[in-house]
Amino acid sequence: MGKHYKVTSGLLGLKTDAVRAVDGVSLTVSKGETLGLVGESGCGKSTLAKCVMGLESISSGRIVFQDRDVSDWPEKALRRKMQMIFQDPYSSLNPRQKIGSIIREGLDIHSIGTRAERRARVQELLGLVGLRPEHGTRYPHEFSGGQRQRVAVARTLALDPDLIVCDEPVSALDVSVQAQILRLLKTLQTRLDLTYVFISHDLSVVSHIADRVAVMYLGRIMEIGPGADIFATPRHPYTEALLSAVLTPDPTRRTERIPLSGELPSPMNPPSGCPFHPRCPKAFERCPQERPELRETAPGVQVACWLY
Amino acid sequence: MSDTLLDIRGLTTRFSSPQGIAKAVDTVSLSLMQGETLAVVGESGCGKTVLALSILGLVPDPPGRVTDGSILYQGHDLLAMDESELRRIRGNQISMVFQEPMTALNPVFRIDDQIAEPLRLHQGLDRRAALAGAVDALALVGIPNPVKVARAYPHELSGGMRQRVMIAMALACNPAILIADEPTTALDVTVQAQILDLMNELKARMNGSLMLITHDLGVVARMAQRVAVMYAGKVVELCEVGPLFAEPLHPYTRGLLASVPVLGDRSELNPIPGIVPGIFDLPEGCRFRPRCKDAFDRCTTLPPLLEAGSGRRVRCWLHQ
Numbered sequence: 001m002g003k004h005y006k007v008t009s010g011l012l013g014l015k016t017d018a019v020r021a022v023d024g025v026s027l028t029v030s031k032g033e034t035l036g037l038v039g040e041s042g043c044g045k046s047t048l049a050k051c052v053m054g055l056e057s058i059s060s061g062r063i064v065f066q067d068r069d070v071s072d073w074p075e076k077a078l079r080r081k082m083q084m085i086f087q088d089p090y091s092s093l094n095p096r097q098k099i100g101s102i103i104r105e106g107l108d109i110h111s112i113g114t115r116a117e118r119r120a121r122v123q124e125l126l127g128l129v130g131l132r133p134e135h136g137t138r139y140p141h142e143f144s145g146g147q148r149q150r151v152a153v154a155r156t157l158a159l160d161p162d163l164i165v166c167d168e169p170v171s172a173l174d175v176s177v178q179a180q181i182l183r184l185l186k187t188l189q190t191r192l193d194l195t196y197v198f199i200s201h202d203l204s205v206v207s208h209i210a211d212r213v214a215v216m217y218l219g220r221i222m223e224i225g226p227g228a229d230i231f232a233t234p235r236h237p238y239t240e241a242l243l244s245a246v247l248t249p250d251p252t253r254r255t256e257r258i259p260l261s262g263e264l265p266s267p268m269n270p271p272s273g274c275p276f277h278p279r280c281p282k283a284f285e286r287c288p289q290e291r292p293e294l295r296e297t298a299p300g301v302q303v304a305c306w307l308y
Numbered sequence: 309m310s311d312t313l314l315d316i317r318g319l320t321t322r323f324s325s326p327q328g329i330a331k332a333v334d335t336v337s338l339s340l341m342q343g344e345t346l347a348v349v350g351e352s353g354c355g356k357t358v359l360a361l362s363i364l365g366l367v368p369d370p371p372g373r374v375t376d377g378s379i380l381y382q383g384h385d386l387l388a389m390d391e392s393e394l395r396r397i398r399g400n401q402i403s404m405v406f407q408e409p410m411t412a413l414n415p416v417f418r419i420d421d422q423i424a425e426p427l428r429l430h431q432g433l434d435r436r437a438a439l440a441g442a443v444d445a446l447a448l449v450g451i452p453n454p455v456k457v458a459r460a461y462p463h464e465l466s467g468g469m470r471q472r473v474m475i476a477m478a479l480a481c482n483p484a485i486l487i488a489d490e491p492t493t494a495l496d497v498t499v500q501a502q503i504l505d506l507m508n509e510l511k512a513r514m515n516g517s518l519m520l521i522t523h524d525l526g527v528v529a530r531m532a533q534r535v536a537v538m539y540a541g542k543v544v545e546l547c548e549v550g551p552l553f554a555e556p557l558h559p560y561t562r563g564l565l566a567s568v569p570v571l572g573d574r575s576e577l578n579p580i581p582g583i584v585p586g587i588f589d590l591p592e593g594c595r596f597r598p599r600c601k602d603a604f605d606r607c608t609t610l611p612p613l614l615e616a617g618s619g620r621r622v623r624c625w626l627h628q
Contacts, residue, residue: 040496041467144583145352174351175523179567179579201496204526208569208577231572245501247526249568251549254530257505260498263466 036210089148100136146177225301319377347532409470
């Protein structure tokens with residue numbers, strides 16, 4: 001059933017303090033799907049993305065991309081298959097480089113096509129992301145945040161990748177522009193048969209774009225499954241609390257918020273057992289003692305909680 | 309609910325730059341009632357933050373200047389006051405919470421010294437009493453172990469805690485009006501929910517008024533009684549919160565609502581085409597015209613804020 005990107009990483013050691021930024025995470029991403037990674041700041045979602053991209057080395061476990069370990073891929077070959085879109089379109093584009101040259105850079109590095117072919121490809125990419133051909137000769141400062149993010153999308157598409165990791169791609173944008181970019185990403189996915197790993201702290205955005213969703217907390221996956229399932233019937237108490245905090249643009253719909261006690265513990269010194277137990281309204285004596293592993297509770301849904 | 313606490317009339321704030329002079333806030337008239345929460349909503353560059361800064365006399369000059377209008381607070385025009393008079397009101401009767409607590413707090417002073425400052429300045433408390441007041445203020449905003457946190461430096465606190473400190477500081481002198489500019493935008497959802505609940509609770513307890521500046525329609529729906537939608541320096545719709553979400557009148561408001569993804573709803577989004585115009589090259593007539601699918605020939609003339617029944621106002625020729 002198509003290609004699988006298998007991720008089994010653990011114990012990401014950063015410098016001398018062993019911070020488990022990502023801890024014992026196992027998940028797969030199938031070809032053509034969008035996997036949403038959600039969680040609050042410090043939950044390890046961006047670190048996980050960097051590990052997948054091979055930008056961060058992992059301390060244990062392995063990440064398999066198209067039947068081959070990411071660390072075994074020659075870097076240049078991997079970059080052709082995997083690309084990334086970053087949150088801030090102001091700092092991710094070189095202000096001294098023209099838009100056309102930014103988009104063409106990957107083609108140049110990989111010596112793809114003749115000069116004329118590359119130029120034609122840039123024009124094609126500009127069109128694909130809804131920019132005009134003449135935009136290629138301008139500089140990033142002449143563009144709005146939304147247009148810059150379109151440039152970033154065009155750049156990732158230049159090498160015709162299979163997987164695109166999107167790290168908070170719409171968080172810095174205004175609402176009306178955010179909707180334009182989300183729509184663009186969806187259209188491109190169907191047209192080019194792309195696979196996305198989509199990271200966001202905004203659950204409404206993720207529920208809109210992701211097929212499957214993984215909820216992370218302190219470096220671990222708490223719950224993973226089809227988005228429709230998870231957003232309709234969250235099983236993990238953390239997912240429940242997270243969803244209850246989401247505000248809907250409808251003053252008549254007021255959900256009862258499940259309050260979380262305390263603050264996010266430091267990842268330097270995570271709680272024993274289930275990392276969520278000190279803040280969990282449903283914790284019982286087993287939770288601080290043993291760590292629950294992900295367990296399948298419904299078809300395709302896995303939850304790491306002793307309640308199941 | 310019926311007493312007008314703050315009455316803004318025809319407020320215009322101009323910014324000058326090499327490209328010319330632009331009106332970041334263009335003849336805005338709004339009122340804030342006793343005990344209400346008014347949300348000012350709009351996208352970046354619509355002038356909502358400049359509006360807040362204009363009220364408090366904090367517009368950076370140069371390049372900005374309030375050039376027209378009046379802001380009546382308890383019958384006195386804030387714009388006619390000199391700096392020393394304004395200082396007696398700012399942080400005391402009208403105070404502000406900013407978006408980014410880390411840049412709004414001074415990194416080299418302890419938390420209690422920072423909260424004590426307005427207490428000493430406005431209420432004439434001595435150092436000891438002001439520091440005690442700071443601890444009380446921290447307890448009020450639900451900070452666990454306020455005595456310990458009072459002696460901490462900003463970098464030792466999490467984002468949510470810092471925002472609580474900002475609120476404690478803003479509320480230390482029991483202001484009548486709190487202006488909050490994107491108070492939860494930098495925070496995680498669960499923390500955002502806590503801070504919004506806290507603001508509602510404190511507002512009710514102090515019977516104060518809240519002017520909430522935000523781009524987040526979810527926050528508006530949760531918090532506001534009345535809403536002013538701004539676009540390119542102008543108020544385009546002014547309405548109670550229920551009807552605004554149930555039946556938005558201005559095409560821009562409708563477009564905004566159709567752009568927001570709703571949790572659990574995967575139906576297609578209908579974004580507004582194009583981008584917000586820069587304040588230095590505004591279109592002629594209605595400023596939303598180039599992006600509006602309902603625009604017609606009349607829209608080349610700027611519509612006034614038209615009455616649309618039951619206190620509703622909308623700046624659109626479709627609703628004449």
